Amino acid sequence: MKLKDDTKVNLVFCATLKLILQVGVAGITMRQISREAKIATGTLYIYFKDKETLINALFEKCRASAIDIYFKGYNETDPFEKGFNKIWNNMLSYRIEHFDQAVFLDQCYHSPFITETAKEMNKRVLQPLMRLIERGKEENLLKDEDTFLLLTFMIGSVHELIKYLRYTGRKLNNVITDAAYKICWDGIKR
Amino acid sequence: MKLKDDTKVNLVFCATLKLILQVGVAGITMRQISREAKIATGTLYIYFKDKETLINALFEKCRASAIDIYFKGYNETDPFEKGFNKIWNNMLSYRIEHFDQAVFLDQCYHSPFITETAKEMNKRVLQPLMRLIERGKEENLLKDEDTFLLLTFMIGSVHELIKYLRYTGRKLNNVITDAAYKICWDGIKR
Amino acid sequence: MKLKDDTKVNLVFCATLKLILQVGVAGITMRQISREAKIATGTLYIYFKDKETLINALFEKCRASAIDIYFKGYNETDPFEKGFNKIWNNMLSYRIEHFDQAVFLDQCYHSPFITETAKEMNKRVLQPLMRLIERGKEENLLKDEDTFLLLTFMIGSVHELIKYLRYTGRKLNNVITDAAYKICWDGIKR
Amino acid sequence: MKLKDDTKVNLVFCATLKLILQVGVAGITMRQISREAKIATGTLYIYFKDKETLINALFEKCRASAIDIYFKGYNETDPFEKGFNKIWNNMLSYRIEHFDQAVFLDQCYHSPFITETAKEMNKRVLQPLMRLIERGKEENLLKDEDTFLLLTFMIGSVHELIKYLRYTGRKLNNVITDAAYKICWDGIKR
């Protein structure tokens, strides 16, 4: 994978995400990607060894992008719940504003394209979030349950809110956001 | 005269579910299914007009099976939380005991195979669950939020618990179940 | 090939001819034939070893039927041209009244289904027609050219008339028939 | 960069015509064509969208080629019969020298592959021949019958001669040609 032309890689990523929204991660073909990115099929193979490599690279990029956004404006010195709320809202923002990425990441867990190593890396990425939950437990603000279980529900609450919005076709507003956040917080708080 | 063999349909369903666990709903081929079911490829087309029909029939069967199990032993005259807990545990049981079905149903929402009408039918299926949540709200036991939002989190809490178990490799036990149920209940209760 | 149930064989032949008119001899399937004849696919194989056998049997039947009709009402003691005209008109009648058979016979010459032996048999069938032409030559009524060449044009003139009718969509009438017959006769007469 | 190879289209056409001679237009498969043309199956689909397109393109090419040859050396200022004879001989030459094309064109009229529009185009192609016959009628050299009927027999006489040659296995020579031409001419002349 040669990275000389960074813009071309981005072009390919954008094209791929756009197509995944339309036909799903399993439905895309290399030809579609190259057409959407306005390059030749062969060129794809200059930048990515094969389809699996391309998808995994995109996965990596999206994962990194997600983490960046999750912790944007988060200040460890702030009181716990303020930080927790910040991150929860960041998660929500990411899934709204980068809807295509979020859809892709979700589909990846069902996809045979994502290698186990990529999934392993994802685990490491959860570390900062795990520490957040640990802090909440140490400050006796969260239930004294398995950290990862609590984190699962925190992340899950955002996912469920998104599902709810898609299913009902409703637009996000403060009332809904607040309700969903309260459900999450009431669920995991001590 | 050889008659159409009803057990063969089940054979095909089992084979398909097994394969979906391995390669995802989008990755399965008719050849794989026939091999797994130990029948000829052509035989598949005696029982199902085409691949789409097969997948939709399986979807229908799994959906029906899920609903059956969700409400098993549920008694409307019982106090609300007893019934709610019963159904929550039924959902969990279904997703543990029919893990392959649950994975398939989840993937279907991303799949272009499932027709829109099938999705519509699914909506109708949620009606009894919606009524359950309504009852909780009427009895002032649940938060006064949108019924479907609450239901989303109820179902989501089961999904998240399963994800947690898969991710950590842990086996289900009463401690974990109780913790997860409490998170759900605390989240949506008034 | 068992012939116990003669009506069933005829049922199959009729069904086959009907289908050939619609989809051509190369387009028919054994399934289509059995459905059209309202019997099971397997039953076809009781009466005919395989598809090729069925088609060849039908070919044989149509050929025989054609010859029967060609010489109907022909009297060797009549003057030559009267007899010639009779047979020419019989040929025309056959191709009009048994249009489906004629279409099938025509297609057979392009079809890989018709075995070489069947084609050989067809040659023998031309013998009576050859003798007719010979007689015309002996009576100095026809050109002194190769007998088979003259016969070819006699048969050909009927075929061309039919083509003309199909192409133009015109219905047969005495004016057209007489014109076509005259062209044929003027062409081969001395 | 490899460019689309125009000779490859011809390679495919030749292979297809060769196969049609052997198994008929309805019997050919894309695999056979690609093998005969010594290219990969997929390559066929670079040059032709699908089988129907390939066959129709070949039809178009053969039709054009036929018309070119029919009128080669024809001079409208020549006396009618000289021109008529020229074209009759051209038709014969075409069907001898491009026997495979002629067989294909004949089969096309029975084939479901040839679209109706292609057939329509063929009609237009007969126009110059129709005008030829009209001229013969105006000069009182041909029978005063329907133009298309006369044309049918003119074309038919060539077809019948070819059939005769195939059937008898005889080689074309001046004696046979002259006899056949005389039959045609005597048939349609006034």
Next chain:
DNA sequence: CATGAATGAGCGTTCATTCAT
């Protein structure tokens, strides 16, 4: 580096034929 023609394995599906009933 970039192109898109070329490849052939593999897809969903249909077919002639066989076989258990």
Next chain:
DNA sequence: TATGAATGAACGCTCATTCAT
């Protein structure tokens, strides 16, 4: 005898990938 379910080879076509330019 008659049935139609079962078979697996073969169909038209698409795909990820390679390669000549």
